[in-house]
Amino acid sequence: MYTGSPLAIETSLPLNQLPIHKLLSPLREAFHVNNQVILEAPTGAGKSTALPLAMLDWSEFKGKILMLEPRRVAARSVANYIASQRGSQIGGEVGFRVRGESRCGESTRLEIVTEGILTRMIQQDPELAGIDLIIFDEIHERHLTTDLGLALALEIQGSFREDLKILAMSATLSGLPLSTLMPDACSLQSEGRSFPVELGYRSLAESKGRTQGANPYQNRTQIWLEHMGKCIVDLLNGDDKHLASIDASIGSNIDISGSLLAFLPGQGEIMRLHDYLAKRLDLNIFSLCPLYGSLPAKAQDRAIAPATDGKRKVVLSTNVAESSLTIDGITMVVDSGYKRHASFNPKTGVTRLTLKRISQASAAQRAGRAGRLSAGYCLRLWSQEEQGRLLKADEPEILHSDLIPMSLDAACWGVKSLNELPLLTLASKANETVAWQLLALLDLVDEQRTLTKHGSQAYQLGCHPRLAHMLLKAKSLSQNEGNDQLVGLACLLAGILESRSLGRHGVDISNYLREAIQAESGKQVRTWMKKLKVNIDLSRLVSSIGSGDIALLLALAFPDRIAKSRGVSGYQLANGTGVTLPEHDPLARADWLVVADFQESEGRTSGRVYLAAEIDEDLFKKRLAFLVKSQDYCGWDDGKGRFFAENRQRIGQIVLSKAASSKPDPEQIKAAIFELIRSKGLELLNLNSKVLQLQNRVKLATELDTDAGWPDIGEQHLLASLEDWLGPYINDVRSLSQLRALDCYTLLQNLFEWDKLQRLDKLFPCHWSMATGTRAAITYDDAGRARLSVRLQEALGMAQSPILANGKLTVTMELLSPARRPLALTADLASFWQGPYVEVKKEMKGRYPKHLWPDDPANTLPTRFTKKKTLSRNDS
Known part of the structure; x- marks a missing residue:
């Protein structure tokens, strides 16, 4: 088993044996004639390592090469490997920059960065002086920052820097509209280099006899994780039945003694599965290695690096290991098939986390991790039938993400709509509208969506616009009061809210202040303090902070999340959303809160509060009086049966006080009617x-x-x-x-x-003229079906059901008895006459002997009358 570099598949061979080597000359030629190149290079081609390594020796690149990686762990790993291959220290010729860490110097020529870093670089220097080439790696993952970074790079290339070269690389171009966005780009395609991976399927339903397709995460997370744990234990102990049954010609090449990579949705599931496996695996043989984004760098390196103690690694990872990263020694993959999906809810202004099935593209990427070093095996914990129902590819984040930071970027760039930028996919209109509204509320942009001076200062702080606004307001308040404590406190609060890993100390945010001084959070806190030119003792500050100051600052950042108690049913936020706290939490008894962090989940009617602070209502009369708005309100009084008018003092949708006012005018009544209909419905x-x-x-x-x-x-x-x-x-x-x-x-x-109504009546008529002269009614249901109800005798002789909408819609015939009771429902009259009609006739002929029940209904004239009357009319 190979135990070399973490990027073994791309680098264990000489450069000239990797597939990407064949494209080096065509790529150089392409850049001589075009500054845009699209490269499709599947797994193992060498695009992330061998290609930038070779480019360092290309004479046409005198300046710096930037390569974007979607994830911090991949950026650090790739940079360290390429530096080692060049025989240099990281931070010399090769460096990297990620959030909170930079290892670059004046001599750095190849810089590996995460995508958000590029956006900041462009905003600070729109000409990107000294940079010759930008490489977008793994662009198919469609992160929000990827789309924005590419859009800004294209804007620069089209205006300031025609000589700037852009290379967009993807493992697959399926469903990726790069050629539409860059129609003149040269396109190249590389072969991949990976080994065959045998696929096995073992769903929870198949193993436990449960209903197939049920989502076990809804209420049975622990049961589902135990199923995954059992599958992993079976696989490592050689008890996986599917693997044992694989044809010997394939199975003989699979290294079942290699390490295992398990894909889970998030950190919580990883740690629970870690505990499960720790009790069932021999830890003298196996080494359990978690891997997720907020894990410290040393722990990430341990998960990626070769095992040095002779143990087999079991890496429990989120999708950070899905692409761009090869973990040493992996020959087996167990895939949960789930991911943590973040979806911004524009109605509540919060991102909802749900567990969703991954796409077929992600499933293929994950399975491919088992085939980077040798033939491998991937066990998928869903059915093979369900695999065919998965989405082909993941949706781009720009369709469902919080667009507030991106909109501030757009304002800094000078555009008033995200869709003015050359984006791969148009942004969600609803999410963008909410984003601009909040930026205006925080005075970061004006009514014309132009960046304000306050907005420009906020952008320089490099955090979420809400927190940047809070930091600047704290600075202003501190200057007025001659005390820097508010600024230091604001930095600590921002550090807590931007931390990717917090302990569990309850809902009260003050319980986390000491934690914010430490580790990565503490480093970020001190960076903000430096930018704001504040120098105070944070440890002493934590000991002297008052809860009123915390609430004040949080209200500046989250004015829409001021919350009023609703008694036993939780709280109402100023934006109208309902939230709840754990019953045992001390803050659950507070009358007023400021909610800094809450999340919505599937199946829950109210969001769950994770971080908040109690706030004194008196603040709304003093330091937060500017949040209180006066409103002349008109509503409907159910008890008195009339409209009424009153003046309300409110924060968002929370009413602080109200007083009766004069009789409502017509416009107020109209507004009240609209509100009433929207609350009670069109009924x-x-x-x-x-x-x-x-x-x-x-x-x-x-x-x-x-x-x-x-x-x-x-x-x-x-x-x-x-x-x-x-x-x-x-x-x-x-x-x-x-x-x-x-x-x-x-x-x-x-x-x-008028012509539309005529067209509607022609295509989708409300009546159909029968041969008997009856105008039979056609009804349309919300499922898209047209139904014509008529007595069976009036449909005699009809060869087929009526067809509407220029042949696109066949009417369903509801055939009735003489007493107009339903007998049959069919959209295929010809088949009905030949088959089911025989049984209908047997049953109905005795019940309605006076009516016609012919033996050959398809060739019998229809009638509205009894047999006697029909015959007499025919005789006449």
Whole structure:
């Protein structure tokens, strides 16, 4: 077993034997004619190590080469390896820069950086003086900072630096719109170098007889982790049945004595599985090595480096080991199939963490980790059938992330919308709107989205805009009071909130102040203090801090998260969100809080508070009085059955006080009506069956008649646009009975041009003329089905069901008895006449002997009448 470099697969061979070597000459030629190159290089090609190593000797690069890596652990590992191959110390010719750590010098020519570092470099020096080439490695991972860094680099290249070269590298270009963003770029493709990996599947359902497809994380995390632990123990002890049954020609090449890499969603699952395995594996033989982003650098190095004690490593990792990084000795992978998915909720302003299935692309990357050194084995803890249902690739972060920091970057760059930048994917409109609103609330941008002086100063601090605002306001308050304690405290609070690893000391943020002085957090705290030109004894400061100051500072950063107790049901935030605290936590009895950190989870109606501080309500009359807004409010009184008006003092959606005011005017009543409908729903209006049918027909038209541009009259859109379609018709409404009397069907029809209504009636008619002269009603349901109800005798002779929407929609026929009771439901009349009709006829002929039940229904004339009347009409 190979026990050399952590990047063994790319570097254990001479450079001229790696696949990337074949592309070195074509790549140099490409850069002679084009400053943009797209390189697709699968696993093991050598793109992350051998390529930048070779480029250091290319004469055309006189200046510095920047290479971006998505993760800190990969950036450090790659830089250290290349430096060792050059025979130099890290920080000399080769260096790296990541958040909180820099090992670069004046002589550094190749600098490996994480993506956010590049954005800062560009903002500080838009010409990137002295830099010849930027390499974007693993661009397919689609991190938010990757997309932004590439966009800014392209902006620079198109304006200041036409000579700047950009190399975008990806393990796969599938689903990646690079060629659209860079249409003139040269495209090159390299072969990969990896060994075959045998795949095994062992889902929890298959092992335990549970329902396949159920998400075990919802309530059974421990059971699921025990299943994974058992699979790992079986594999390491040689008891994996699938591996034992592999064909000898393949199995003979798999090193079952190698190390194992397990992929889990997050740190919490890693530590629980670590405890499970520690009790069941012989630790004289196996070495358990956690690996996650917030782990100290030395512990990360231990997980990546060769085992020096003769033990077999069991590396328990998040997706930091998914790409760009080869962990020494790995021949087996066990994949949970889950990832921690962060999704920003624009309604609450918080990022929701959920556990989701990985994509097929991620599954392939993870499995490939077992084949970097030799033939390997990957055990997937889901079914092979479920594998086919996974998404092809992960969604880019720009669609579901918090865009507040990115929007501040955009303002610093001078654009007023993220989509003004050359982005691979357009940003989420809802998330971006919330981002600009908060930046304006914190006075970081003005109403025109132009960066303010305060915003420029905040950006220089290099932290989240909320925290930067707090730090600067603390500096201003300290100067006014002649005391630097508030600044030092603000730095400590920011350090706590930006820390990636905190102990468990309850919800009260003051319990973490001493922890913020230490390790990586302490280093960052002192960096901010230096930027803010403050020099105080932090240990002494911690001992003298008052809770009022903590609450004040947090309220500056999180004005939308001031929270008022709702009694037994938790708290309401100023932004309207409900949150809860653990019942036993001391802060759970406070009347008012400032919530600094809370998270929403699937299946929970309220967010869970992790960090907060108690706040005195008197602050809203003094130092935080600027947060209190006066509002003239109009609402509906259910008890008295009338609208009322009052003046409210409020912080966001929290009402501090209210007093009755004069009779509401018409505009106030209209606003009250809109609020009432949005809170109680469209049921307050007269949305009868005609309206429902119109909505279902238009929904179908939108799906099947895509070129016509149909108006949206779905419930969500109607609620969001009440002012537009309902507002003009309620000027004289003063009661709910008057509101219900409105003809909403006509109001919605008014949204359509005349020719659109004619087209709708033609494509999706409300009636169908039967051969008997009956105009049978067609109803449309929200599942997209059209149903025509008619007595069976009137459908005789029909060869097929009616077809609507220019042949795109077949009507489902509901055939009725003479008493108009349902007999059959079919969209295939021809098949019905030949088969099920025979049984219907047997049952119905005796019950309705006066009506026609022919033996050959497909060739019988339809009728509305009894047999006798039908025959007499035919005779006449």
